[in-house]
Amino acid sequence: MDPPEGYQAAGLFATTFDKVIGLARKNSIWPLPFATSCCGIEFMATMGAHYDLGRFGSERLSFSPRQADLLMVMGTIAKKMAPVVQQVYHQMAEPRWVLAVGACASSGGIFDTYSVLQGIDRIVPVDVYVPGCPPRPEQIIDGFMKIQELAGKESLRRRYSDEYKALLDKYGILK
Numbered sequence: 632m633d634p635p636e637g638y639q640a641a642g643l644f645a646t647t648f649d650k651v652i653g654l655a656r657k658n659s660i661w662p663l664p665f666a667t668s669c670c671g672i673e674f675m676a677t678m679g680a681h682y683d684l685g686r687f688g689s690e691r692l693s694f695s696p697r698q699a700d701l702l703m704v705m706g707t708i709a710k711k712m713a714p715v716v717q718q719v720y721h722q723m724a725e726p727r728w729v730l731a732v733g734a735c736a737s738s739g740g741i742f743d744t745y746s747v748l749q750g751i752d753r754i755v756p757v758d759v760y761v762p763g764c765p766p767r768p769e770q771i772i773d774g775f776m777k778i779q780e781l782a783g784k785e786s787l788r789r790r791y792s793d794e795y796k797a798l799l800d801k802y803g804i805l806k
Contacts, residue, residue, distance in 0.1 A: 649787055656700075656726065657783035658688035662775075663699035663723070665716060668706035669765045670733035677768040687775060696722035701778060702755070705732040707740065708748045720755045721804065725790055728778050731757045732771055734764040756798055 635654050637646025662684075666674055677684050678692070693699035696719045708716060720729070731751050734740035737760045739749035751757060758781055761774035789795060 652787060653783040653785065656785075657779045660687075660689050660701050660728075660775075660779065660782060661691055661693040661699050662689055662701040662703050662730075663693050663696055663719070664703045664705065665719065666703075666705040667708065667712070668735065670705035670736065673765045673768055674703070674705055674732065674771060677771045682768040682772060684772065684775065687772070687779065689775065696720075697724065699723055700726060701728045701730060701775075703730045703732055704736045704751050707735040707742055708751055709746050710748050711746075713748050713754050716751060717754050726782070726785065728758045728781060729755055730759050730761065730774050730778055732761045732774065733766055734762065737762065740764060754802070756802055 634644065635646045635650035637644055637650065639645075664671070664674055676682060689701075696702075700723065702716075702720055702723060704716060720727070729751070731737045735742065735747070736751050737757075739747050741764070743749070748754070759774045759777045761770050763770055766774075
């Protein structure tokens with residue numbers, strides 16, 4: 632792990648508060664898996680010993696939205712499940728990120744029907760999309776690492792910006 636930018640001398644290291652918080656956030660993401668189909672099986676392989684997502688600071692999966700900061704939506708989301716996904720997203724504390732895993736979560740996949748949601752970005756803001764049907768564990772890890780990059784570089788004030796408030800307003804999320 633590389634230290635953040637800053638001033639370094641013998642026995643001393645100084646940097647900005649934003650960079651220290653970003654480093655802590657980046658290396659302690661607690662994901663909440665919302666898996667519904669075959670992408671969930673690939674995620675199970677990602678958590679297994681061969682790939683081990685725990686190496687990236689994500690040892691603990693959180694099945695409580697109040698303790699999670701990354702919502703990983705994997706698989707087909709039916710329109711009846713959309714309010715549940717929204718409720719889980721609303722219950723998560725800020726800062727929160729969303730990872731859409733697989734073609735079904737990203738765009739509805741091959742299921743272009745009346746009952747399947749054509750991408751979860753219609754109900755919650757998505758930060759990173761992982762393509763594939765189903766995506767390989769390496770792709771899921773790559774998507775997770777992109778979330779880590781976002782978490783590490785995000786300003787503490789970004790969530791209070793007018794652009795972010797407009798984004799939340801677009802999804803009907805009150806702040």
